[in-house]
Amino acid sequence: MKEMYPKKGRVILHVDMNSFYASVEMAYDSSLKGKPLAIAGNVEERRGIIVTCSYEARKFGVKTTMPLWEAKKLCPQLIVRTPNFNRYRLASKAMFEILSQYSSLVEPVSIDEGYIDITDSYELGNPIQIAESIQKRILEELDLPCSIGIAPNKFLAKMASDMKKPLGITILRKRDVPQILWPLATNEMHGVGKKSAAKLSTIGIQTIGELAKGNEIQLKKLLGINGIRLKERANGLDERPVDPESVAEFKSIGNSTTLPKDVANQKELFSILETLSQTVSIRLKRENVLAGAIAITIRYKNRKTITRSKKLANPIGLKEEIVSYAKELFVKNWNGNPVRLLGITGSDLLDHEEAVRQLDLFSYESEARKEPLFKVVSLLREKYGKNIIDKAGSHQVDPNHQIGTETSFNKDFLRSFNEKKKE
DNA sequence: TCTGGGGTCCTAGGACCC
């Protein structure tokens, strides 16, 4: 397996858009340029937080995830806008379109960053020239700044793109790792958060250099398989290929909401579950998938959060189906205390056509053999609602369904993008 | 007066089967 991927000589770029949402807003409205700008959800609610902010705002100490009221205290003249996800998706699409002109190996990681393998793109120039060209085009054509890391693998490219912002281009060679990466604290590493950094420090590891020389048995005990991986990365090793298909499909689709104030009234909570189910149903349909499992999330006043899930005998997608399982899980597991957040997630996603085929198999071959047909029908109706029979009989999906829900990521685009690549 | 919403991946324990 390993031999399939080149062991050396790869050239990987990591392109990272700088304060993406804020930059897009500035591109749309140039009067915002040079000003402290923040993008925040729930602007009128007390629970709004900063999603992104401009570099001018950062000078005041404003940071991502900071509560809005705190940001305003630090920077009273802060301009606050709500997110326009359609704009961001469009800008993202345009950005990846540009990247795809430099290599067929483009792996989007999120709405605003991606990897490109330019090993075979030498006819377009050397790696620095290619990076400069990409950065220039994104800036001139889209009015958006980005930082680019150049390295022999994904991990180093990611670390490199982070080093100069905004509008930086940074090369990180393997031989530079001891000098550049090793002095940094472990939590500066992609993949090491607060918890892992704290655990590492209990065995005397504070820096990436110390991690690079760490004892593998100790690391494995402390962080599991991830401990071994992190040590490899700390040594500048990372064989993962740039995979254009890696994010083509969702593994789960969910919707959650923090309530404006805590709610202990079951009726009210039920109506929120209705809304969440509706959103999840619409998004499942948009992706043309059904959920084989449903989970709910309940966060209480004290931020204690539980998730409860259930595998389903047959995949579902309709709002009514989702809401009934969600309510069932909710009444079974709610302790009656005030609720701060509610969420519903569909997982074990199955392609719709595939799901229908399996349902056919189930109803005709398995059940029908055992039971008189009329009983099967009523059994299925009882279990899944009266629509189930129609659904099993026809393979219809509404192709005109248009959705404007605000997922942070444009998988539709990625799919068409990848299909185009194959041609 | 605190801490959103969208995800992915990994781990661990229990049930169950052979």
Add this chain to the structure above:
DNA sequence: TCTGGGGTCCTAGGACCC
């Protein structure tokens, strides 16, 4: 009368990232 070892599936929770 007490009891191995492996494997898979399901569920819950945690860590991390953008």
